[in-house]
Amino acid sequence: MKRKYKRLTFVLIALLLLGASAALVLSAFEDSIVFFHSPSDIVAKKVALDKRLRLGGLVEKGSVVKKKDAVVNFRITDTANTVAVTYKGILPDLFREGQGVVTEGRMVGNVFKAEEVLAKHDEEYMPPEVADALKKAGQWKGSKQK
């Protein structure tokens, strides 16, 4: 093989890899990026509700109802609006009423069916997304963030 072609082979392989990864990234971005929304966004139907999404806010006080077979129902609020959530599984250790929480899942009718519930690992910690959602709703006091 001539020198030129040898070099060309590697350049082609490199381009092929970059092209493949770019294609993979783009197609994955389409399907697998999850947007964060507040209860107000969802109530206002500002979002595509058929997609997987993250919903965050405060767990409304007095809303947690434990059903049979490890199913839990609760409501997430940004104090302006509220969305009902259902989840089957063990809630994270730091899940508490009145505390910040982020859930990931889909809207099924008017209920958010969560597949994952994330409460952060610190008592006073407020997920930044939740803090922002609260700020938007005009309810942020800003005292608790570490």
Added chain:
Amino acid sequence: MIAEAGHYALTLALFIAIVQATVPLIGAHKNDSFWMSFAQPAAILQFLLVAFAFGCLTIAFVTSDFSLAVVVHNSHTAKPLIFKISGVWGNHEGSMLLWVLILSLFGALVALFGNNLPPGLRSRALAVQAMIAVGFYLFMLLTSNPFERIIPPPANGQDLNPLLQDFGLAIHPPMLYLGYVGFSMAFSFAIAALIEGRVDAAWARWVRPWTLLAWCFLSGGIALGSWWAYYELGWGGFWFWDPVENASFIPWLSGTALLHSSIVVEKRDALKGWTIFLAIVTFSLSLLGTFLVRSGVLTSVHSFATDPSRGVFILALLVIVTGGSLALFAWRGPGLKSDVLFQPISREGGLLFNNLVMTTAAATVLLGTLYPLMLEAMGGGKVSVGAPFFNATFVPLMVPMLIAMAAGPMLTWKRSDLKPVLNRLWIAFIAAIVLVLVVWQIQGGAVFGLIGTGIATWLFVGTMVQLGERIHLFRVPLGDSLRRLGRTPRAAWGMTLAHAGLAITIAGITGAGVWKVESIQSLMPGQSVSLSGFDFKFQGVKQIQGPNYQATRATFTVTQDGKAVVTLHPEKRLYVVQNQPTTEAAIHSTIWGDLYAVIGDPEGTKGAYVTRLYFNPLVVWMWIGVMMMMLGAAMSLSDRRYRIGAPKRTRQRIEGAAATSLK
């Protein structure tokens, strides 16, 4: 008093580092051996001072000196001793102290054992190492001083985050940092070589051991973190593509590329500029990892600091290091061009292919990790990029490399032919097909599972075939083969072990990722659940009292076909001081899979509990595979060619050379 001594030592270390960063550099430029001779004692002194400061902080933690702010925020008198010690680095300030301790340790090692290095290169490398150190000393002294006092001292501390009170996590940060900071050595040598304008096979031979060492520790650190997540977080998973995990994985990917490209520099005197570039990039990515974790831009259990001045400082440091070194590279790099061209089908061609894939993969993971930050900075909304993204991008990229990986080591240098190599790999191909069919029969047609099985088998058998080829197995009498096996250099053993280890790791990831069986339910005492042929019987709970926590301890008896297998005791703990609950999973590991039980909240008033049970196949294989990779790196590190020329052996080498010439 002890705290002031530590603070003072740290300040002194800063000034020593400033001297070390300048004087030897000028000396090397003027070729003045007196000025250059400052480098070694300075590096050693720096290490001693930091070690002293670290010792002071450790004493403060062990004796619960609550006049120090870090101790107050991260310790408590009731905490077990080992977690008092690990508390030293279980917080932002202390972990930065650990960072500079390891940084100065590597510098001191070069000073002590680098007698075979050309004086110019050594002085320059130590000077660059000191420049990095200056940045971090300033960072500590200005924004995160571990020796800051709190007045008046409280009676007791606030305890360490209970999730961090764990043996695996006690040794995870030091391992990870040995890896991160280890790449600083490759970086310093790369910058020194750029200043000098010379990169040759000898340079690669000096740099490679440091890269191997760093890679070995980084692999261990990542695996420990993954192990911790597996048993401590209680989600049954081991890798979440969490930004903080990615932050350590990206330098690992580029470090792996560096490890392989330095072989080409050593053996073929080619890919020099690229190797230098990788050394710069790998350390920059290590710094980026530190920045992402420490600055608090990412929210995770790992991020201690949300003080913005710290984030800005590390970001500035990152920009200076990366920008400065890349500018230097742009200026001096073109001079390093080597005029060696590769045949695509050759050992170096294979290594280059590895490099292309590893860097592409690193870039992809980096993009996915930073994308949410970039989007938010541009006001594009909040997103999370999670496992689905990385599974859809990273995994397919790895497939061609893993397939090529079985053949690569069998190609010869310079010019090779693929056909004979593939002819020898038929057995690996058949083994892969057979195993895929067997798995398909047993487990059904999960595509990812079949691909993973096929690739792991192909790679493992292919690596064994390569070893067999090396010792001419079945082609010469067995005795000859064994003699060849005995003469196989340790570097070759290292490669075989590491590649086989990766195959086993992939098998483990496939098993645990694809064939995990999970069951969530609420159970009354006496009820049982059947999972993958095991019967888990819930026997009820007991309240117990730990040193600094209270726990609800459940009992599961596990039987298989009526025979007792094991009794599992998952716990739900409440750490009293921080009022934080944690989940302690109970895990029983066997070679074919882990039985994994987690207990949740009580349900109703009749003693029922929410429980989560898993059967995670082949998890142990991941840990075994990673250990094999680390052992492979260690084997390679002990190879003869890195030992000859070690300082104390110079005379022996001359004697040895004389002896061979007499033969």
